[in-house]
Amino acid sequence: MRQLRNILRLGIKELYSLRRDVVLLILIGWAFSVGIYAAASGFSVDLRNAAIAIVDEDRSQLTIRIRDALLPPEFKEPVLISFPEIDPGMDTGTYSFVLVFPDGFEQDVLAGNQPEVQVNIDATATMQAGIGANYIANIISQEITRFSAELGETTSLPLELVTRFAFNPNLTSSWFSSVMELINNVTMLTVVLTGAAFIREREHGTLEHLMVMPVSPFEIMMAKVWANGLVIVVAVAFALWVVIETMLKVPIAGSIPLFLLGTTLYLFFASALGILLGTIARSMPQFGLLFILIVLPMNLLSGGETPLESQPILLQSFMRLVPSTQFVSFAQAILYRGAGFDIVWFEFLTVTLVGLALFALAAHRFRSSISTGK
Missing domain, CATH: 3.40.1710.10 (abc type-2 transporter like domain)
Incomplete structure (x- = not known):
């Protein structure tokens, strides 16, 4: 119970710290509202008004x-x-x-x-x-x-080809781009929030203050995970119900609570990745470079921007183990095709197991950085 109380209190401290960071608050608000709306309505691959x-x-x-x-x-x-x-x-x-x-x-x-x-x-x-x-x-x-x-001419083909477009009958690009923008923002904002929170502690000297308190590195990490994860889950729910469904009129076929459950599991992985990058980087500029080298390619290759099947076989095999690919897979299955838990359970399991492994690695790196001061 003492450990849970510590995690709760440290998480509340994280929320107070985030409340004072105006830049990050603006970034979160923009990413899950105007950013999604602009990506869906401002950029379209549909053919319109061609001369x-x-x-x-x-x-x-x-x-x-x-x-x-x-x-x-x-x-x-x-x-x-x-x-x-x-x-x-x-x-x-x-x-x-x-x-x-x-x-x-x-x-x-x-x-x-x-x-x-x-x-x-x-x-x-x-x-x-x-x-x-x-x-x-x-x-x-x-x-x-x-x-x-x-005119009674016989020009019929030997077969009649009937095409039916499932899940998006009018081929409306905003249906796809809005949800994909949301998925990409979940990964990027979660990594940025947790990584920035860790580096902010180090730059302000408050990390050393935490370590002399009766709290463990595990409690510090879990506090950052649940606090920043809560912010992202609330933002995702707002984006789905208000921006995507209400403003953009995109029909959601499946269960939003089920998608939020899967998002919560995925946030555990993304938060652990942010903490791991935060322990490696010594400053925010270094963190930004690591973000560009790791997170952006992970988003591009996860199947949201380019089809996974069009990638080389070796790269496909590797990306199928990355939780961002599983996140895109079950998000599309739930939100587009109305899939239930019986269909997406394997993706949920994969995301959870890899997230736990990465969290253990981040915890080990966190303890090492504290003991060595590097």
Whole structure:
């Protein structure tokens, strides 16, 4: 009971210290509110209002139908231009896409030939270029099929491909980016808070004061873990219910309490990592360098920014043991697909075991740094 009281009191001291750190409070408030909202609404990979022009040398009913099918919000209203206007329009960035329909296009379609349509794309924006090219190809294919069917032509394919998008039927990028921003912020803010708290104790000389008190290194570490973890859990709950669900209108498929439970387990690992880096670094600039070298690559390779399957096999095998990868995995399973505990229990177990191992390593490093003064 004495040990629990010490952990509780030291944790309350941490909360009071954090309350006086205005910069960190602003950082936490920004990261779990404006930062998430800005990442979801300010950056989008969706195709919106792309400028498109058409060189229609056929001027047939079919080309008019294709032109009318290029609709907002993906495309602006198509502009009819002549062939010599293509290069100046692309060079000045006036048009992102230019379609060229050759003379006799409709006749070739009805005759069963395969006429070519030239699609000029401004690929300086590579993501928009790829998405737009797929949109245009699908629109042309659909309009040709419908036009031929209305005229009784047999242009049907040997199979009908029906595509169904699960969990995000409209392919709204904000549904993905908002949750991924939240997940990344959990890792970064937890490491920063615990590491900064440890270094702050050392720089202010209060760490030595703690060590002459009847408290153990374990109690000091646990106090920092629960205090900073509590702040992050409250911020995550606020971000999910207020920013993501209410403001951004992102539907949460699964149980938020289950996700918060998994987040709590993950915070144990992230806090231990912050303390470990805090024992290695001698100042905040050194801590910042370690953060860049370790935490940022860990976030990038955890599957939230780049698919895990696209990484080299050896790197995949290593990253599957890192709790940040398991955190991304069960977060997506719960929040996107509505998974229950029976599905995510293995990720919970992995995060817990690795977190305990890292906490033991951080505790050993903490005791060594106290005894040697390094």
